[in-house]
Amino acid sequence: MKICSAIFAVILLLSPSFSQLKGPVKTEAGLLSGITGRDASIQVFKGIPYAEPPVGNLRWTEPRPPRHWEGVRKADHFSDGCVQNFPKGDFPKSEDCLYLNVWTPAKGKAALPVMVYIHGGGLRVGSAREALYDGEELAKKGIVVVTLNYRLGILGFFAHPELTKESPYHTSGNYGLHDQNTALQWVHRNIAAFGGDPNKVTIFGQSGGAFSVTSQVVSPLSKGLFRAAIVESGGVGAGFARTELLSLENGERAGVKFAESVGAHSLAELRAIPAEKMLFDGSAESNVDGRFFPASPVTLLKEGKQNKVAMIVGSNSDEGQHLFRSPLPPTEYAEQTRKTYGADADTFLTLYPNDSEEASKASQQRMFADRMAFGEQNLAASMTSVGSNVYLYYFDYLDEGSYNSEPATLGLRLGADHGAELPYVFGLTNHWKAPVPDQDLQLQNTVMQYWTNFTKNLDPNDKGLPVWDAFKGFDSPIMILDKNPSMRPHPRAGQAEFLRSHAVK
Numbered sequence: 001m002k003i004c005s006a007i008f009a010v011i012l013l014l015s016p017s018f019s020q021l022k023g024p025v026k027t028e029a030g031l032l033s034g035i036t037g038r039d040a041s042i043q044v045f046k047g048i049p050y051a052e053p054p055v056g057n058l059r060w061t062e063p064r065p066p067r068h069w070e071g072v073r074k075a076d077h078f079s080d081g082c083v084q085n086f087p088k089g090d091f092p093k094s095e096d097c098l099y100l101n102v103w104t105p106a107k108g109k110a111a112l113p114v115m116v117y118i119h120g121g122g123l124r125v126g127s128a129r130e131a132l133y134d135g136e137e138l139a140k141k142g143i144v145v146v147t148l149n150y151r152l153g154i155l156g157f158f159a160h161p162e163l164t165k166e167s168p169y170h171t172s173g174n175y176g177l178h179d180q181n182t183a184l185q186w187v188h189r190n191i192a193a194f195g196g197d198p199n200k201v202t203i204f205g206q207s208g209g210a211f212s213v214t215s216q217v218v219s220p221l222s223k224g225l226f227r228a229a230i231v232e233s234g235g236v237g238a239g240f241a242r243t244e245l246l247s248l249e250n251g252e253r254a255g256v257k258f259a260e261s262v263g264a265h266s267l268a269e270l271r272a273i274p275a276e277k278m279l280f281d282g283s284a285e286s287n288v289d290g291r292f293f294p295a296s297p298v299t300l301l302k303e304g305k306q307n308k309v310a311m312i313v314g315s316n317s318d319e320g321q322h323l324f325r326s327p328l329p330p331t332e333y334a335e336q337t338r339k340t341y342g343a344d345a346d347t348f349l350t351l352y353p354n355d356s357e358e359a360s361k362a363s364q365q366r367m368f369a370d371r372m373a374f375g376e377q378n379l380a381a382s383m384t385s386v387g388s389n390v391y392l393y394y395f396d397y398l399d400e401g402s403y404n405s406e407p408a409t410l411g412l413r414l415g416a417d418h419g420a421e422l423p424y425v426f427g428l429t430n431h432w433k434a435p436v437p438d439q440d441l442q443l444q445n446t447v448m449q450y451w452t453n454f455t456k457n458l459d460p461n462d463k464g465l466p467v468w469d470a471f472k473g474f475d476s477p478i479m480i481l482d483k484n485p486s487m488r489p490h491p492r493a494g495q496a497e498f499l500r501s502h503a504v505k
Helices: 005-013 161-166 175-194 208-218 248-261 267-272 297-302 330-351 357-384 438-457 493-501
Strands: 025-027 030-033 043-049 072-074 099-104 112-118 144-148 196-206 228-232 310-316 390-395 478-481 486-488
Touching: 025 175, 099 175, 112 175, 112 208, 112 438, 144 175, 161 248, 161 267, 175 196, 175 208, 196 208, 196 438, 208 228, 208 297, 228 438, 297 357, 310 357, 310 438, 310 478, 330 357, 330 493, 357 390, 357 493, 438 478
Parallel strands: 030 072, 112 144, 112 196, 196 228, 228 310, 310 390, 390 478
Antiparallel strands: 025 030, 043 099, 099 144, 478 486
16 A cells, blocks of 8 residues: 655654563463553553464465463564565565554553554555554553554465365465454454453454455454454445455466466475565455355345444545556547446536546546445445444545645645545654644544544544434435534535446446
8 A cells, every 4th residue: 555755754753762561461372571652651562473474384374373482572573564565675574474563551450442453555565563553642542452464465365276175174365364363363362461351342444454354344254353343445345445356266266377477386386485486466366265255245245144343434535546547548538438337428427527638537536536435335334234333434634734735646636545544543643743733633633532432332422522423324424524524415425326326236
C-alpha cells in the first residue's frame, strides 16, 4: 500500500528511546520483558513469536505453535517484516517473520478491551513494524493494542497439487490468512497476561487488511476469537477486492505454472529456492480451499454463514486517487461504457463524464471510490441480515496542509485518499512536526473515540460525540466523517445505486 511522503516523515518521529520495564509477563511459550513507551503509562512488547518460523520444510504449511524458550526473552525490538516486493531499505525482511506486538496501559491484573490490527498492502507488502500502525495513542484510551505480521505474496498464498497432497486437510494456499487466525488464537490464550480481556477482542484493518478482517469474519476457523470487526476500505467484494476468489483447482494450476517458471520439478526443489528469488507480483492469491473458506466469501455472506459480530465499515471519498493508475483514454472509456451499460450508457456518462482527458481520468478515479462505497454498503447489509449491529461511515476530510493535501497527478489534491483515515485512527497527528489545526485534532479525537468506544461497548456512541445510528438500509443516513461529523445521506448515493443496480449478479 502506498503511503504519502508526509506519513514517512511522521514515521521518522516515532523512534524514541525507551527504558526497560520491570517484571516479566508469562506467556504459554515463556517469559517476556517489555519496554516503556513514549508515555510512561504504556508498556510495549515487540517481536513476540506467535508461531514457529515457517522456514525449510515448514514453508507453505499451516503455522505451528511457537517454540518454548528458557529464561526471560527481551521483547524490545520489532521483528523482521515478511519477505515481499517492497522498496529495499525500508525495513528488514525475512521468512522468519511470524511475530506480533502489544501495547498495554494495564497496571497489574486488568481486563481491558483488545484491538488487533491486520495491516494492509494487498496481501503482498506491508509490516506490523511500520510506525503508521503505532499502537500507543490507542492504548492510552484504555485499550490493549496488538499488531501482527503474516506471510505475503507467493509465500503466503501459494497453492500446488503436491502441497494439497501432503496436507492432512487436502488443501493448500491461504497460509497468510491462517497466520492471522493463529495470531488471534494466541491473543485468545495469552492476552490476559498483558491485561487484556480475551472475550472483548475487536479486529480491524485497512485495504488488504480490511479484506483480511472480512475473511476472518466469514471463516468458521475464526468463530469465537473476536466479537467485533472494523473494516476500512476493502471488505470482501469492495472496490479492487475480488468478488469471487479462485477455486482450489485454479490456484493449483497457477502454482504449477509458477513452479515451471522457476524451474522447480518438485516440492523439495520449490522449498530450496531462496525466498528473494520468488518475488513476483500477482503470482499467488487467496482461493476457496474448502478449509479456511468452505465456500467463496461472497457466497458465505449471501447465505448468512458468517460469524455474527458487530461491525464498523466504511470507505473514503477519494479512494481512487493513487490506486487507479491506468485510466482509459476518453474515446476508449466511452466505448467501454456503451459496451458495458448499453441503453444506460448515457446515464452513466452523466454521472461520470468524459468531456476531456482530465475529466475522464477523474471520473474513472471517482467510479473506483464509488465501487468501494457500494461494496461496503453491501457488506453492511449482509452483516445486518444476520442480526449484527453495523455502523457505516464515509471519510471525506481534507486537512489543511499535512498528509492528504499535497498536489497529486493533474494538479489534483489527494483528498481523502486510500488510507487517509489511518493517522486519525492511530492518533498520529499528535506527533506531526508542523502545528496541527484544531479541526484536525478534533476529528482525530472523534474518530479515536468512536473506534475505542465500539471496542469497549460494541457501540461507537458516547456523551459529547455526534450520534451515530446503526445501519438500517441503503437509503438510510450514514456517518460522514468530515469537518462536521454527522448522520447524513450518502453524498454519492445516486452513483452507488447505479453501480449496484448494474453489478454482475
